[in-house]
Amino acid sequence: MLRRFSSQSGNARIIVITTGGTIVQKFDKDLGGYVPKTSGKELIESISSEINLETIELIEFAMIDSRAVDLKFLYNLSKLVQQKIDDNFVDGIVIIHGTDTMEITAYFLHRTINSPKKPVVITGAMRVVTNSDYDGKANITNAIKQVSYPETVLHGHGVSINFAGKIHSPVNVHKEHSFAIDPFSSGSFGLIGMMHTSRIDWLNNPKKSLVIPLPDKLEKVISVPIIHAFPGACTDLLDGFIQNKYQALIVVAYGSGNVNNNMYYAIKKATEHGIRIVLVTNCKYGGVYAEYGGIGGNQSLRDLGVIMADDLNPYQAMVVATLVFHNEKLLDKNELSKYFSNKILD
Numbered sequence: 001m002l003r004r005f006s007s008q009s010g011n012a013r014i015i016v017i018t019t020g021g022t023i024v025q026k027f028d029k030d031l032g033g034y035v036p037k038t039s040g041k042e043l044i045e046s047i048s049s050e051i052n053l054e055t056i057e058l059i060e061f062a063m064i065d066s067r068a069v070d071l072k073f074l075y076n077l078s079k080l081v082q083q084k085i086d087d088n089f090v091d092g093i094v095i096i097h098g099t100d101t102m103e104i105t106a107y108f109l110h111r112t113i114n115s116p117k118k119p120v121v122i123t124g125a126m127r128v129v130t131n132s133d134y135d136g137k138a139n140i141t142n143a144i145k146q147v148s149y150p151e152t153v154l155h156g157h158g159v160s161i162n163f164a165g166k167i168h169s170p171v172n173v174h175k176e177h178s179f180a181i182d183p184f185s186s187g188s189f190g191l192i193g194m195m196h197t198s199r200i201d202w203l204n205n206p207k208k209s210l211v212i213p214l215p216d217k218l219e220k221v222i223s224v225p226i227i228h229a230f231p232g233a234c235t236d237l238l239d240g241f242i243q244n245k246y247q248a249l250i251v252v253a254y255g256s257g258n259v260n261n262n263m264y265y266a267i268k269k270a271t272e273h274g275i276r277i278v279l280v281t282n283c284k285y286g287g288v289y290a291e292y293g294g295i296g297g298n299q300s301l302r303d304l305g306v307i308m309a310d311d312l313n314p315y316q317a318m319v320v321a322t323l324v325f326h327n328e329k330l331l332d333k334n335e336l337s338k339y340f341s342n343k344i345l346d
């Protein structure tokens, strides 16, 4: 049964934060394509037959396609979510978001929000409002139900994505299809839950990762590019980043963390110029570790002092690098690697 609070106290219990995405998009004749057009209020009112709106406080945070998500957006959203979670009158948060970068926002919140109990559930849609198979209403209703069920709170899973009836952990989720109505997958790690008509089947315990404190103010915005290993990579590959004084790069290496000879020399040059290199795998599962010898083998990269980012995927490593390298207080060399993992390392 969906828990329905009375709003006699005047305090809403569920915060719905809208940011945009296909879920609020319609065709724009002048631009010749879809753009956000439906207000948060209209979106919420469209599910009034399913949900007691008196239990909801709506915050219209942004009206963007999620391709426009940047560090400032993530920082401000995280601060807002934390502030609402710390409010005793709030039971949980639902965030409406575009699917293109939903997994990045989910992971950013996963690594920055302190919420041992209260759920933060992110959802969106793959079809625009005017489509006959519009999935926005079902997804937002499910997300609100997830926040409302008492066992969700008992499950205490922090941040999750609820989409097409499936509940994903930010650690495992990936948008795998560009137009399917059920585009997200948690691969062989598995879902953390599935929606039933009036309950949730919890399937896996969500993983906890180390929370990285956000600075009080976002003083500088650092950009951490993601570079892929590929046959034919050359020694001057990273020269532009050196010239433009980038602080850090994510290198997506083959397998357990290997690159060709030329890319090794490009990385060596970048490290000599003070760029921090974070190494991740191009594989979906496993992670990076040092085992191969010779130039470009993962041991040679480790010996250059690159950070081996354990089981993080490229976007996750980019999020962590952005958080850690942005915050002087976290830059102790011996401590750095503990942040670059989805596990809490001893």
Ligand SMILES: NC(=O)C[C@H](N)C(=O)O
Pocket (backbone or CB within 6 Å): 020, 021, 022, 023, 064, 065, 066, 067, 097, 098, 099, 100, 101, 124, 125, 126, 127
């Ligand atoms: N399905 C979607 O929401 C895709 C859209 N381009 C977005 O990420 O905002």
